[in-house]
Amino acid sequence: MNLIRVLVRNMSQMKPVKKVGVIGVPFEKGQKKYGVSVAPAAMRYAGLLDKLKEIDGLDVKDYGDVDTHPCQETRQTVPSVENMSDLALVSVCNKRLSEKVSQVLRDGRIAVTIGGDHSIGVGTVDGHYNVNEDMILIWVDAHADLNTNKTSGSGSVHGMPVALLVKELSDYWPYLPTMDWQVPKFSIKRLGYIGLRSVDSYERLAIEKYNVPTFAMEDIDKHGIVNSIQHVLQVLDPEQKRPIHVSFDIDALDALEAPSTGTPVRGGLTLREGITLMELIHATGRLRAVDLVEINPALGSGADRDRTLEAGVAVLRAALGFSRRGTAPRGKLDLPIQTPPHN
Template sequence: MFASYTKVLCRASNATLIGVRRNSKKIGILGVPFDKGQLKQGVGSGPQAFRDAGLIRELKEICADVKDFGDITYKQLEGLQVDNMTALGHVAACQKQVSENVFKILKEDRLCLTIGGDHSCGIGTVDGHVKAKGDVAVLWVDAHADLNTNATSPTGNVHGMPVALLAKELSDYWPYIPGMDWQQPMLSIKNIAYIGLRDIDSYERLVIDKFAITAFGMEDIERYGIIEVTNMALRRINPNNNLPLHVSFDIDSLDTLEAPSTGTPVRGGLTLREGIQIMEEAYRTQHLSAVDIVEVNPNLGTPTEVKITLEAGLHIIKAACGLSRRGQWPKDVNDLPQQTFN
C-alpha cells in the first residue's frame, strides 16, 4: 500500500506538493529575555521557557539547519531620561544588541526567529532587518497598536511604542532620545500592516486614520476571514511581493482562552487556528525572513495556562518555519528503497 501511495505522490504536480516537502531554509534563534518595556516581571523568562518546551527539537523536525544564537546580554546605559519613557537606559542598550544580532543572523542567510521578552524588542528586530535587507514589509500581529509616542502614552511603557519609533513618518513627533542614536526611523508606515487589533488608545486611532495605516481589527477578520485579511494586508504592504517580510507576533493577539499567560490580555482575539493561518500565508510568500514571538509570560497563570500558552506559541513558530499541516516529507527520502518510488 505504501508503494502505491508514493507512486501517487511522485506523479502529482509540483503545485500539489507545495507545503509538504521539507523546508530547506536555515533558521537562527535569538533569545531576548527582556522585561523592562513593561511592568510585569516574568516575560523575560519567555526564551528559556520555549527552549524547555522543546523549541529546538521541534524545529529540527522541520529544518535540518537550526542554530541557537543564545540570549542577548547588555549593560544598562546610566542616566538616560526622556519624559514618559520608563527604563530608557535598559531599552536603548538591549535593543542595540538585538539589532546587531538580527543583522548578523540575516547575513548568514537564515530566517531570524526572535523569542521575547516584551514587544519593545520589535524596535531592535525590525531595525536590524532593515539594516540587513533594505526596505522590508512588516505584519504586526497584535491586540494593540504599539503606536504611542512618549507624549501620548498613558503608561510610559516602551512596549507600547515600537511602531511609532520605527516609522519614519512619525520621526517629527519625537524629542531627541539619548542612547538611541543607533536607531533611525527607516521604515515607511505604508509598509506596516496590523492584524488582530482590538484595544487601541485614542491617539493611536488618530494616527492610524491620519496616515491611512493598513489596520485590520477583529471585526474585519469576522467579516472577511483570516486568509483574505492576511492576503489583503500583504498586498497593501508588499504589492509586488518583492520585499523581505517581517512578522512581529504578540501572543496577546490570540484570545485569552488560547494564550492566557501574557501581561496585557484582551478577550475576543484570534483563535490559534487563525494565528497559524497567518503564519502559513506569510511563509507561502517565500519572502519571510524574520519572525518575532513576544509577550509570553511564564510567571502568569497556572501551570496548565502556561503550558497552553507555550504550546500555542510553538504552533505559531512552527507554521512560520514551514511546517505544513498536510504533513512533511521524510527527512531522508533519498535513502528509502528505490522500489518504493517505482
C-alpha cells in the same frame, strides 16, 4: 484543490528559506510585570528547537541570548525622558539585538527572535531594515504600539516600538538620550496590522492618517483570516518581491488560547487563525524575520503557562514550514474532494 495552495500559487513563486537562526531576548523593562524575561528559556525548555528541527529540511541554529545587562553608559547618570520608563535599558538591549538580527540575516538565515516584551521590536526591525531596506512589516497584535511618550497612558515602551521605528512620526518625539544609534528610517507605508482590538485614540488617528492596512478583529470576523492577510500583503507588496518581517505578540491570540501574557484582551485570534496566518506567510517564500513576544510564564497557573508556550511553539512552527497535513504522496493533495451522494 486546497484553498491555501491556490492562494499561495497566486501570491508568490519564491521558495521558503530553509535555514533559521534563533535569538533569545530575556528582557522585560519595556513593561512593568515580572516574568516575560524568562520566556526564551521557557520556550527552549518546552522543546522549541527540537520541534523546529522536526520540520523537513529545516536547518536550525541557536545564536543564544542577547546580553541585556546594563553597559557602562547606562550605569552613569542619563537624563530621563518624561513618561518613558527605563529608556536607557531598552535602548542598550535593542542596540545589541539589532546587531544580532543583522548577523543572522547576513548568515543567510531567517531571524527568529523570542522575547521578551514587545519593546524589542525596535531592535528586530532595525536590524532587519539594515540588511533589507525594502522589507515590509506585519504587526500581529491586540495593540497598535503606536503611542509616543506624550500619548501613552502607562509610560511603558512596549506600547511605543512602532512609533519609534517609523520615520513619519520622528518629529513627534523629543530628543531620546542613548537612542542615537537608531535613526527612524522605516516607512509606515510598509506596515500592516492584523488582530487589533485595543487601540488608543492617537493610534487610531495615525492609522487613519497614513492609511495603514489594518484588519482588526471585527474585520477578520467579517472577511476571514485568509482574505485579511492576502489584502495586507497585496497592499504592501503588490509585486510580491519584498522580504517580510512578522512581529507576533502572543496577546494577538484570544486570552483563552494564550492566557499567560501581560496585557490579555478577550476576543482575539483563535490558535487556528494564528497558525493559518503564519502558514500563508511562510508559503510566500518571503519571510525573513519573525518575532514572538510577550509570553509571560510567571502569570497564571501551570496549565495557563503550558497552554501559552504550546501556542507560541505552534505559531513559530507554522511560520517555518510545519504542515498540519503531515506527509502525503506527491500529487495526492490536489485530488478533487468527492462528495458522497445524498440518499
